[in-house]
Amino acid sequence: MGQGHYAAFLSEFGNRTVEPTLRDVSWGLWYSLTILGILGAHEMGHYVACRVYKVDATLPYFLPLPPPFWTGTLGAVIRIREAFPTRTVLFDVGVAGPIAGFAALIPALLYGLSLSTIVPAPPESAELIYLGEPLLFKGAAWLMFGTVPEGYTLNMHPMVFASWFGMLATALNLLPFGQLDGGHITYATLGRWSTPISLATVATAVVMTFFSSSWIVMTVMMLAMLAFLGPRHPRVIYEYEPLGRGRVALAVFALLMLVLCFTPVPLAFTN
Numbered sequence: 631m632g633q634g635h636y637a638a639f640l641s642e643f644g645n646r647t648v649e650p651t652l653r654d655v656s657w658g659l660w661y662s663l664t665i666l667g668i669l670g671a672h673e674m675g676h677y678v679a680c681r682v683y684k685v686d687a688t689l690p691y692f693l694p695l696p697p698p699f700w701t702g703t704l705g706a707v708i709r710i711r712e713a714f715p716t717r718t719v720l721f722d723v724g725v726a727g728p729i730a731g732f733a734a735l736i737p738a739l740l741y742g743l744s745l746s747t748i749v750p751a752p753p754e755s756a757e758l759i760y761l762g763e764p765l766l767f768k769g770a771a772w773l774m775f776g777t778v779p780e781g782y783t784l785n786m787h788p789m790v791f792a793s794w795f796g797m798l799a800t801a802l803n804l805l806p807f808g809q810l811d812g813g814h815i816t817y818a819t820l821g822r823w824s825t826p827i828s829l830a831t832v833a834t835a836v837v838m839t840f841f842s843s844s845w846i847v848m849t850v851m852m853l854a855m856l857a858f859l860g861p862r863h864p865r866v867i868y869e870y871e872p873l874g875r876g877r878v879a880l881a882v883f884a885l886l887m888l889v890l891c892f893t894p895v896p897l898a899f900t901n
Contacts, residue, residue: 633658635788643752664792675730724814735796742789762893801891807831817863844897
């Protein structure tokens with residue numbers, strides 16, 4: 631999978647002929663190590679927070695996704711095997727993952743962009759997959775290359791694609807729904823108001839499927855969670871503990887990460 635990403639990068643949208651061989655399997659490490667690092671950092675953020683608070687949790691599990699799916703993975707998860715004792719613990723465990731993943735993807739994005747190139751844009755008749763550009767991606771690309779001339783486009787190094795997927799995973803996890811990271815943060819900060827916010831989030835996702843088919847998988851997952859787990863977030867054992875201003879500020883930072891990493895149309899297909 632990673633080898634294919636690197637071969638596509640070298641081909642410059644098909645303008646150059648690239649014939650990968652078995653000895654070039656190491657090409658794939660540019661993508662695979664980056665994506666494993668970003669997703670692993672996210673889940674280890676959760677895991678370390680669980681260890682700090684002595685919450686029983688498993689080590690991260692990576693979810694493989696075989697070809698023809700070109701991400702190679704659905705992400706990573708940990709399983710938490712007991713109820714959270716307080717809102718503070720729930721908040722810290724929920725926010726630790728996105729912060730750790732965000733911290734890992736930024737240097738990967740910047741270094742990957744330094745290895746990327748500006749090349750002539752492929753013809754409009756070409757069969758392509760367009761990636762939605764989050765604000766963080768747009769800002770980093772502008773800092774690196776400035777304004778791209780008309781008729782040219784960014785040829786992304788595999789590290790950039792891995793960072794883009796990391797941004798997508800961060801944004802989806804931070805959606806204020808159910809037992810996603812964003813749902814944990816919303817429940818910890820807003821209590822009972824998290825339920826209508828969660829329902830509004832899944833309703834918005836349903837509407838988004840009419841504008842972009844790339845929302846279908848996430849929407850189906852949220853609807854399944856809603857059906858099997860219900861709309862309410864599970865209560866913590868001691869529910870009425872106040873969070874404090876520092877964690878409220880972290881909640882605002884989590885919202886900022888969502889805004890920077892979110893794109894309304896993650897994927898668009900031509901032809």
